[in-house]
Amino acid sequence: MAILSKKNPIDLLFSVITAIASFSVIIFIIGILFVLIKESSLSIGKFGIIKFLTSTDWDPVKESFGALTNIYGTLLTTFLSLIIAIPVAIGIAIFITEISPNFLKGPIGIAIELLAAIPSIIYGMWGLFTLSPVMSNHVEPFLKKITAGIPFVEILFRGTPMGIDILTASVILSIMIIPFTASISRDSFNLTPSVVKESAYAIGATKWEVIKNIVIPYSKLGVFGGIVLSLGRALGETMAIAFVLGNNHRITTSLLDAAATITVTLANEFAEADKDIYLSSLFYLALVLFVMSFITLAIAKFFLLKAERKYSR
Amino acid sequence: MTREQLRKTEGVIAMSLSTLAALIGLFWLVFILGDVLVHGIKALNLSLFINDPAPAGVEGGGLRNAFIGQLMITIFATLIGVPVGVLGGTFLAEYARGRKIARIISVLSDIMVSVPSIVIGTFIYAILVRQIGHFSGWAGAIALSIIMIPVVLRTTEDMLTLVPWTLREAAFALGAPYYKVIIQIVYRGAATGILTGILLSIARVAGETAPLLFTSFNNSFFSTNMNGPISSLTVTIFQYAMGPYDDWHAQAWAASLMITIFILFLTLLGRFIIKWRYKG
Numbered sequence: 001m002a003i004l005s006k007k008n009p010i011d012l013l014f015s016v017i018t019a020i021a022s023f024s025v026i027i028f029i030i031g032i033l034f035v036l037i038k039e040s041s042l043s044i045g046k047f048g049i050i051k052f053l054t055s056t057d058w059d060p061v062k063e064s065f066g067a068l069t070n071i072y073g074t075l076l077t078t079f080l081s082l083i084i085a086i087p088v089a090i091g092i093a094i095f096i097t098e099i100s101p102n103f104l105k106g107p108i109g110i111a112i113e114l115l116a117a118i119p120s121i122i123y124g125m126w127g128l129f130t131l132s133p134v135m136s137n138h139v140e141p142f143l144k145k146i147t148a149g150i151p152f153v154e155i156l157f158r159g160t161p162m163g164i165d166i167l168t169a170s171v172i173l174s175i176m177i178i179p180f181t182a183s184i185s186r187d188s189f190n191l192t193p194s195v196v197k198e199s200a201y202a203i204g205a206t207k208w209e210v211i212k213n214i215v216i217p218y219s220k221l222g223v224f225g226g227i228v229l230s231l232g233r234a235l236g237e238t239m240a241i242a243f244v245l246g247n248n249h250r251i252t253t254s255l256l257d258a259a260a261t262i263t264v265t266l267a268n269e270f271a272e273a274d275k276d277i278y279l280s281s282l283f284y285l286a287l288v289l290f291v292m293s294f295i296t297l298a299i300a301k302f303f304l305l306k307a308e309r310k311y312s313r
Numbered sequence: 314m315t316r317e318q319l320r321k322t323e324g325v326i327a328m329s330l331s332t333l334a335a336l337i338g339l340f341w342l343v344f345i346l347g348d349v350l351v352h353g354i355k356a357l358n359l360s361l362f363i364n365d366p367a368p369a370g371v372e373g374g375g376l377r378n379a380f381i382g383q384l385m386i387t388i389f390a391t392l393i394g395v396p397v398g399v400l401g402g403t404f405l406a407e408y409a410r411g412r413k414i415a416r417i418i419s420v421l422s423d424i425m426v427s428v429p430s431i432v433i434g435t436f437i438y439a440i441l442v443r444q445i446g447h448f449s450g451w452a453g454a455i456a457l458s459i460i461m462i463p464v465v466l467r468t469t470e471d472m473l474t475l476v477p478w479t480l481r482e483a484a485f486a487l488g489a490p491y492y493k494v495i496i497q498i499v500y501r502g503a504a505t506g507i508l509t510g511i512l513l514s515i516a517r518v519a520g521e522t523a524p525l526l527f528t529s530f531n532n533s534f535f536s537t538n539m540n541g542p543i544s545s546l547t548v549t550i551f552q553y554a555m556g557p558y559d560d561w562h563a564q565a566w567a568a569s570l571m572i573t574i575f576i577l578f579l580t581l582l583g584r585f586i587i588k589w590r591y592k593g
Contacts (some may be wrong), residue, residue: 008490008491011490014491014492015408017400018408019409021398021403022402022404023401024419024465028416029424030426031440032432035436088337091334091337092331094327099332108338112338112342114342115341115345117577118346118577120521121569122524122573123345124554125569126345155378178341206321207324212327213395229427230409233427236432238430238522239522239551243552243555245561247547263523268524269524283435290432296426298423
């Protein structure tokens with residue numbers, strides 16, 4: 001079929017309208033990039049690129065801005081949440097594909113995917129009023145106690161357990177990204193040809209050996225794509241952690257300290273930025289976030305497409 | 314321990330850990346939903362739906378303005394986002410089927426689906442709110458529609474691709490032009506799937522807060538004027554949860570409960586339609 005039909009005028013009109021509608025996606029992406037660069041040009045001009053990305057200053061009074069504390073917070077919470085989420089998510093995928101009785105597969109899959117449907121503001125509410133007290137009263141003192149005296153690990157849990165800190169935020173983020181990794185891993189696991197699995201069973205492999213040596217190696221591209229996708233989601237999550245992170249512009253070594261991520265800084269400060277350079281720096285932060293998450297998501301998509309091509313062969 | 318016993322033990326441990334992981338996942342779901350339910354039900358009352366907020370610190374009042382505002386923003390976002398998304402998906406699956414451009418737009422849409430929504434908020438702030446000079450309901454609705462378009466576009470594309478090509482050929486053979494084939498044959502065949510995609514995309518944007526913070530902002534008074542700042546449930550939850558009053562917290566929980574029920578209902582409905590139509 002020709003991309004634009006020329007035979008019938010109405011058909012031509014319809015094809016042009018649909019083409020415009022689908023190009024809107026490209027227009028949005030280019031538009032966002034262009035507008036963010038334009039709005040942050042004042043800040044880019046004043047602080048440059050390298051200096052902005054490596055400066056820990058965030059001082060609206062002295063009008064000195066740098067992104068490092070925000071980037072640090074974003075990367076640290078994302079990294080921690082991945083560490084917590086990946087084993088659970090892969091365990092869930094293994095349970096659904098290999099262990100669960102058939103009648104439970106659907107319901108458990110849906111239940112896990114419902115975790116992704118809960119709006120992030122609800123995670124935020126729950127995190128602030130329910131999880132945070134639990135963390136500060138039980139989990140964090142416990143972690144402090146068992147790590148006390150262990151060199152290096154001890155540093156991670158220094159300070160008063162307040163519940164408003166990096167650890168709590170990472171736990172909430174980890175719950176939010178479990179469904180993405182879990183459902184993509186499940187789908188990839190399911191694509192392992194049963195002939196290969198049955199051959200392994202036939203030579204006496206246990207179920208775990210089949211999973212470890214056959215299923216996971218076979219589906220690693222898809223699983224990896226799912227993990228990178230979760231990473232992209234975690235980078236941009238805002239409302240779930242806006243309440244429990246504290247918005248503290250300092251580089252901290254303790255997980256029990258408040259911190260700031262790019263998203264939380266934007267949510268808290270954007271509407272009240274009163275000076276041009278302040279607002280421009282916030283747009284600059286948004287630009288950094290957009291580029292970071294776009295690249296991450298593109299990498300995820302690359303691996304998922306590669307996996308798709310491999311399995312469809 | 315013999316080698317066999319070792320292998321078996323390892324297997325049992327790994328399987329138990331996987332089962333534990335599934336239980337952890339379910340535990341979080343039950344914990345969060347149960348918590349919202351318990352706190353929310355306690356705070357539900359009629360006043361919440363029929364009254365506007367009382368002055369800060371005064372007991373009572375409701376969130377009528379936020380319910381109406383949320384409804385309006387979501388409806389207008391749907392009215393903008395759905396036609397663009399459906400038409401865009403039509404182009405990818407029909408006129409540009411198999412072409413490189415269709416593939417590129419498809420991949421970019423998948424990326425757009427996961428782009429941080431707060432970035433879209435800042436984008437709309439720069440091109441609309443700043444230019445007009447004040448926050449407005451329209452800005453919020455447009456921000457949400459930008460999030461919605463790639464979702465609807467991708468599901469429409471997938472659903473149209475599922476319609477057998479021979480069905481189109483049968484219509485072509487009768488001399489129908491392509492647009493008639495699409496509207497009268499292809500859309501009809503894929504209607505349930507497209508509708509499901511729309512339901513899921515509404516569920517996706519109805520709980521968004523970040524893109525509304527600097528677009529529709531908030532309004533403590535009842536307003537249906539889309540040209541001015543308008544209240545929404547999600548932004549109200551954000552404001553009330555951060556606030557110092559217990560009454561505010563209770564109302565935020567009630568609002569959370571309502572929004573969670575609405576979204577989970579849409580999500581489950583969408584899933585069941587897919588199951589009923591395409592697998593059963």
